[in-house]
Amino acid sequence: MSPTRFASEHRWIYLYAILLLLALVVIGLIQYDGVKTTNEAHRKANQLSDALVAAGYSAPDTGGIVRTLGTDGGNVCDDPATALKSSLWKINLSNGSSGPGQRPVISDRRVVEAEALVLGVYCPDRLDRIQDRLDALRTDDTVRR
Numbered sequence: 001m002s003p004t005r006f007a008s009e010h011r012w013i014y015l016y017a018i019l020l021l022l023a024l025v026v027i028g029l030i031q032y033d034g035v036k037t038t039n040e041a042h043r044k045a046n047q048l049s050d051a052l053v054a055a056g057y058s059a060p061d062t063g064g065i066v067r068t069l070g071t072d073g074g075n076v077c078d079d080p081a082t083a084l085k086s087s088l089w090k091i092n093l094s095n096g097s098s099g100p101g102q103r104p105v106i107s108d109r110r111v112v113e114a115e116a117l118v119l120g121v122y123c124p125d126r127l128d129r130i131q132d133r134l135d136a137l138r139t140d141d142t143v144r145r
Contacts, residue, residue, distance in 0.1 A: 041066045048121045055113060073122030080119060080130050093137075109139040 045065035053059050068074060093107040112134050119127040 038066075041069075041071045044071065044121055045069070048118060051117045051121060052114065055110075055117060057110070057114065069118070069122055073118070076118055077123035077126060080123075080126055106138055106140050106142060108142045112137055112139055 042062065045062040048065055048069075049060055049062050069076060091102075093105065093111065095101075095103045095105050097103070116127060116131070116134055119130065
């Protein structure tokens, strides 16, 4: 049997081997990008956790931070200085009731500090635009420790 005849009869083996190799290369590239993103998300989550512990908060679950904020801060960093985001944020600082029973409250200073820490880690360029609003909020030490 001549080598050219063998190669022509088994061409499908070469074709499948090449397709399999290309598929493995594509999967490897996708996995590499995913691992790189996951490492960056864990690095930022650990940075935020360290900042929160240094500020006196209990250590949060970094896995939850990774799932919630990812690498870019997610919804927290989507233009936090807009009027809608600011009003929604202030509603969350209310007494927890809804409808006519909802009232503004003097929130604890540490809640505002925690928001600033998140913005400082995930989107420090946007912290400056909202810092004056954070400073203007009337806060106090309202939570017992």
